[in-house]
Amino acid sequence: MSNQPLPSIEQFYAHVLQGKLLGAKCRKCGKIHLPPRPLCDHCFSNEFEWKEISKKGRLLTYTVIHVAPAQFQSMAPYAVGIVQLEDGIKIPGMIKGVALEKIQIGMELVFDSGTCTATQQWPQWSRYYFKPL
Amino acid sequence: MKGKPLVSIVSAGLSKFGKREGLYARELFTEAVKEAFDRCPKLTPKSDIKALFVGHMGESYEHQGHTGATMADWAGLLNIPSTRTEAACASSGAALRAGIQAVLSGLCDVVMVGGVEKMTHRSTAEVTEYLAMASDYPFEQWHGITFPGLYALMATAHMHEYGTTEQQLAMVAVKNHYHGSLNPKAHVQKEITLEGAMSSRIIAWPLKLYDCSLITDGASCLILTRPELARRYTDTPVHIIGSGQASDTIGLYERESFTSLAAARIAAKDAYEMAEVEPKNIDCAEVHDCFTIAEIIAYEDLGFCEAGKGGKLAEDGETRLGGRIPVNTSGGLKSKGHPVGATGTGQAYEMYLQLTGNADKRQVKDAEIGLTHNVGGSGATAAVHVYRRD
Numbered sequence: 001m002s003n004q005p006l007p008s009i010e011q012f013y014a015h016v017l018q019g020k021l022l023g024a025k026c027r028k029c030g031k032i033h034l035p036p037r038p039l040c041d042h043c044f045s046n047e048f049e050w051k052e053i054s055k056k057g058r059l060l061t062y063t064v065i066h067v068a069p070a071q072f073q074s075m076a077p078y079a080v081g082i083v084q085l086e087d088g089i090k091i092p093g094m095i096k097g098v099a100l101e102k103i104q105i106g107m108e109l110v111f112d113s114g115t116c117t118a119t120q121q122w123p124q125w126s127r128y129y130f131k132p133l
Numbered sequence: 134m135k136g137k138p139l140v141s142i143v144s145a146g147l148s149k150f151g152k153r154e155g156l157y158a159r160e161l162f163t164e165a166v167k168e169a170f171d172r173c174p175k176l177t178p179k180s181d182i183k184a185l186f187v188g189h190m191g192e193s194y195e196h197q198g199h200t201g202a203t204m205a206d207w208a209g210l211l212n213i214p215s216t217r218t219e220a221a222c223a224s225s226g227a228a229l230r231a232g233i234q235a236v237l238s239g240l241c242d243v244v245m246v247g248g249v250e251k252m253t254h255r256s257t258a259e260v261t262e263y264l265a266m267a268s269d270y271p272f273e274q275w276h277g278i279t280f281p282g283l284y285a286l287m288a289t290a291h292m293h294e295y296g297t298t299e300q301q302l303a304m305v306a307v308k309n310h311y312h313g314s315l316n317p318k319a320h321v322q323k324e325i326t327l328e329g330a331m332s333s334r335i336i337a338w339p340l341k342l343y344d345c346s347l348i349t350d351g352a353s354c355l356i357l358t359r360p361e362l363a364r365r366y367t368d369t370p371v372h373i374i375g376s377g378q379a380s381d382t383i384g385l386y387e388r389e390s391f392t393s394l395a396a397a398r399i400a401a402k403d404a405y406e407m408a409e410v411e412p413k414n415i416d417c418a419e420v421h422d423c424f425t426i427a428e429i430i431a432y433e434d435l436g437f438c439e440a441g442k443g444g445k446l447a448e449d450g451e452t453r454l455g456g457r458i459p460v461n462t463s464g465g466l467k468s469k470g471h472p473v474g475a476t477g478t479g480q481a482y483e484m485y486l487q488l489t490g491n492a493d494k495r496q497v498k499d500a501e502i503g504l505t506h507n508v509g510g511s512g513a514t515a516a517v518h519v520y521r522r523d
Binding site: 064 | 261275276282293339340
């Protein structure tokens with residue numbers, strides 16, 4: 001067992017704030033977890049190392065949200081999508097920097113760290129997003 | 134006759150669904166319970182019923198948790214073991230499954246299963262927030278993805294992959310409102326037009342207001358027993374002959390496909406195998422149309438048509454009353470309403486009516502085998518049950 005703390009969602013977002021996109025790679029079976037998990041769901045190992053993930057990806061699907069939760073309503077309408085990164089990992093996020101009507105499935109997008117805008121006690125995570133290459 | 138009965142439904146009850154102002158969940162639950170007891174005069178509730186499983190999603194609505202005991206108390210079933218099951222919108226599908234397990238284990242001869250939710254006193258923004266709790270917090274809710282947003286992600290993918298149209302989505306809503314207009318317990322008993330549905334305001338593109346189910350108050354319950362005891366209580370039992378329940382990743386984004394729910398396919402396969410039936414044997418079904426796209430995906434996951442052909446099935450009217458396989462004759466979540474905790478056993482209530490020939494104006498002729506499909510969240514839970522008339 002290493003002395004390193006097990007990978008956590010909290011750490012993932014701490015990395016994001018530093019401008020890094022890191023997944024947790026299982027030392028035993030090699031599966032890359034993003035979101036990182038403290039227990040590999042493939043081989044049940046709990047030994048991981050952080051691995052840099054490509055920030056470039058392709059849009060798999062999207063929607064434009066008009067009716068939003070209270071804290072997001074001022075941004076509506078806004079686009080969110082699921083992006084498949086070059087490593088094959090899929091993550092969701094907002095899509096910014098492109099006109100809503102220009103968004104298309106298959107378009108190339110890149111991950112950007114965003115800033116921490118949280119006003120609550122915990123969690124205080126960054127809101128990363130995707131933008132056109 | 135296909136399929137060995139696992140358990141038999143000897144009675145069922147459903148409260149009026151709708152905006153039930155001034156009533157608490159427990160009071161709505163008694164309305165469903167009263168109907169179930171009145172339908173079954175040979176049942177002595179206090180001595181016969183040995184356990185209660187009740188589906189309920191959110192204690193936030195009424196600031197009231199501990200739902201199992203609360204409902205047992207108000208149903209007049211004090212002292213029996215009572216348990217709340219929570220699986221988001223599949224909470225009472227899970228209660229039904231738990232009840233079947235309790236009877237099959239031999240632990241209980243007779244159980245009540247049901248569900249309840251009181252929602253309409255909260256603002257749409259609050260309900261949106263509570264419902265979103267069924268999705269992944271750190272990666273979905275955190276990034277402003279709403280519940281309609283998750284199903285909209287599936288709809289966009291389905292349209293892109295298979296050419297499904299917004300009009301086909303709207304046709305599902307039109308059909309379910311037609312069915313709901315025939316159901317005196319439905320929340321909205323009013324037909325809508327295709328034009329009206331297409332021009333309703335956008336919630337999460339491509340989903341519009343009329344693609345979304347209703348925020349509703351309601352309760353439902355069933356009385357289950359061992360098949361060999363059913364005749365003791367009723368001359369018209371309905372048998373549950375197949376049961377499947379499965380899970381998937383809590384986040385939609387981690388799934389292999391966004392156009393199909395693996396949990397629903399697995400639950401359906403298990404239920405069909407147990408029931409020894411095939412999709413073509415199903416005479417009528419209640420499926421989880423929390424959004425119109427969900428009904429189209431359900432057709433495909435349940436094998437009512439091939440993958441990608443669900444939009445066409447709706448367009449051709451095959452799932453309308455009088456069609457090859459009527460779906461959501463109750464009006465579904467779209468028109469009957471979706472008091473989330475009550476939905477799973479509410480679907481079973483409709484099957485009970487259909488298979489005992491008591492569905493009145495919306496009766497499916499000669500219905501013999503029925504199916505219910507109850508989904509939690511964006512598909513992280515699914516429960517499928519197959520029913521047969523006696």
